[in-house]
Amino acid sequence: MNEPRPDQGELVVQLTGITKRFPGVVANSDVNLVVHAGEVHAICGENGAGKSTLMKILYGMQQPDEGTIAVHGEQVRLRNPQDAITAGIGMVHQHFMLADNLTVRENVLLGAESLHGIGRAASARVADLAEQSGLRAAPGTLVERLGVADRQRVEIMKVLYRGARIVILDEPTAVLVPQEVDALFNTVRSMQREGFTFLFISHKLDEVRAIADTVTVIRRGSTVGTVDPSTVSSRQLAEMMVGSELPRPETRRSRVGGRDVLRVDALRLSADDTGGAGRAVLEDISFTVHAGEVLGIAGVEGNGQTELVEALMGIRRAGGGTVELTGPDGEPQDLTRLGTLARREAGIGYIAEDRTRHGLLLKQSLWANRMLGYQTREPVAGRRLLNIAGAKKDTERIIEAYDVRTPGIDVVAGALSGGNQQKLVVGRELSCRPVLLIASHPTRGVDVGAQALIWEQIRTARAEGLAVLLVSADLDELIGLSDTIRVMLRGRLVSEADPATVTPQELGSAMTGAESGGEGE
Structure with a gap:
């Protein structure tokens, strides 16, 4: 002392x-x-x-x-x-x-x-x-x-x-x-x-x-x-x-790329969540995420990032536009009118913004949480019923591979620290080898050790061809992990930044509308 x-x-x-x-x-x-x-x-x-x-x-x-x-x-x-x-x-x-x-x-x-x-x-x-x-x-x-x-x-x-x-x-x-x-x-x-x-x-x-x-x-x-x-x-x-040096979210050159994985065209969403006459929350959102690419979305909270992610996951129904996902077979699939489970089955992994509300059942065991969203796929799905033994075995694998610190798989998720909860979520979402990972604030509220592990898992999956849509309030994380950054302001994608040259201060100015006089155009 x-x-x-x-x-x-x-x-x-x-x-x-x-x-x-x-x-x-x-x-x-x-x-x-x-x-x-x-x-x-x-x-x-x-x-x-x-x-x-x-x-x-x-x-x-x-x-x-x-x-x-x-x-x-x-x-x-x-x-x-x-x-x-x-x-x-x-x-x-x-x-x-x-x-x-x-x-x-x-x-x-x-x-x-x-x-x-x-x-x-x-x-x-x-x-x-x-x-x-x-x-x-x-x-x-x-x-x-x-x-x-x-x-x-x-x-x-x-x-x-x-x-x-x-x-x-x-x-x-x-x-x-x-x-x-x-x-x-x-x-x-x-x-x-x-x-x-x-x-x-x-x-x-x-x-x-x-x-x-x-x-x-x-x-x-x-x-x-x-x-x-x-x-x-x-x-x-x-x-x-x-007990280790401070990690940095520095990405590595991707070995895979080019193929379109996610195509979003003219997506819009109104405040009433049904595409009606309410105030526009999302307006004319269009972008593409390629295999082996991390597309970062920057924005001050409350500018439509949460609604964009929920519209892409089918949690909210978009009022217009299309969402198309190309699976590993190279065939594009229109997801626009599909529900959340169908989008997951099509190949989307999802790290929710709030793990305690939308990513975990805090009063359920770790192995029960391993099954969330993957009830229809191995190793969770059985011939007629859920494969509990398979879920437990894979939970043990995730705990070891992702350094989830817990006395055992029967512990309830709410007993884990925030970082260990998040490592469990990341391990679950990457376990079924998705073609697209939607990662919303993946390291929010986690320590530098858990942060380093999550960054490394995203980098590794990206190098193997995973397409990643990264939404984060951590500007160093966005700049370090992303191949391209798009800035969201008042429900629109208003500008694009090169992570190789942009500074956090410049990105912050774009996020608050300072670069465009506050109009967001």
């Missing part, structure tokens, strides 16, 4: 000997953490290292089996989030918890009406917090009209409204473009100057080094060490986290 620096303030949080056990797993083992007033203290580690469990304990969502928590030098017992809020601790979750049909003001006040009422005093406080957090919209704006960055600011406002001076930020940059990350960091630094303390959870080590005053690394449930980020490189932090 490093000695406290001379400029560090009073001790505001001290976790000592924190241990938390779950059936078959020790999530935290004798973890120690010391946080000083006015600092940004980053917590880094692999998925499954115990970061989230530790933060849930600090926020009162979990109870430690052993160890103590002290806030401002006094030992406390945080039995629930309300206890944490009373102690001045707030948490901004990675997945926003906002009501889209309510205004900014209403979201901030919701559940906290007793603090300042709901009248003039409350409105004045919300207005002050909007300015403090850098919110660009008026407090009376409906949340559904806000972009991702402003939604995050509303989440910060909620925490501040409840009196928090110690703020936990869980993966706060996961869905932000570089310009929005810069704005968030400016907000954090401004609040630091006003005496706020931050615990910053992130897998993006370059960002950790840019914003953090102190970094604590956790590996496999235990504290590895605490360092000053100005004295270490991202590579050194990665070695502390996973």
Whole structure:
């Protein structure tokens, strides 16, 4: 452990000997953490290292089996989030918890009406917090009209409204473009100057080094060490986290290519999901993905990427246009009116944007999750019934080949860390050798070790001729893995970028419409 620096303030949080056990797993083992007033203290580690469990304990969502928590030098017992809020601790979750049909003001006040009422005093406080957090919209704006960055600011406002001076930020940059990350960091630094303390959870080590005053690394449930980020490189932090150097999503020259695999022509989708008279969500989308090619789709979230993927998978019914897939036999097949299972059977693998909602059954075993979407194909399909033995055997193969860390195949998917869940999904989707992989945010919320494995699997499959449609908010990932990048803005593909020459800043400008004066044409 490093000695406290001379400029560090009073001790505001001290976790000592924190241990938390779950059936078959020790999530935290004798973890120690010391946080000083006015600092940004980053917590880094692999998925499954115990970061989230530790933060849930600090926020009162979990109870430690052993160890103590002290806030401002006094030992406390945080039995629930309300206890944490009373102690001045707030948490901004990675997945926003906002009501889209309510205004900014209403979201901030919701559940906290007793603090300042709901009248003039409350409105004045919300207005002050909007300015403090850098919110660009008026407090009376409906949340559904806000972009991702402003939604995050509303989440910060909620925490501040409840009196928090110690703020936990869980993966706060996961869905932000570089310009929005810069704005968030400016907000954090401004609040630091006003005496706020931050615990910053992130897998993006370059960002950790840019914003953090102190970094604590956790590996496999235990504290590895605490360092000053100005004295270490991202590579050194990665070695502390996973014991290997920091991976980079650098692709290799494809050995296969040329044949059209996916052809999308004039695809359109309206807001009512039926192609009716609603607002256009997708308009005149046309592109081709070739064998051995990764086509990247860049865009700020909410500009149609989710709807595009769901239309391609048959989850949403397009209002017009065609989707055509050429299988390994070289024969094109019109998928436009087919359902999701038929599209999978035609040769599409699918890594869903949200694995917990659309990629896994969290309360079911790993081998049961291996069967999802592949009930009609070997080794899952039997002559008359499902081949349970075949599914179990192949799950064991996936666990070994994709380094899914689990006590066994009978463990429920919800017991795995996010990175191990994602490795299971990737292994399942590549196991039946699809001709096209639709990968939507394939490494979101996973650590550098799982990220490296997923990148390597995509590179290997691409080199063997797999066509990949990659949708990602990680611009380094898009630039590193893609052969071509198309930018989506307000439901249209508005520009094309060469990954060999484009920078993340240039790509971010195109994504926000800065290159075209904001019109997206």
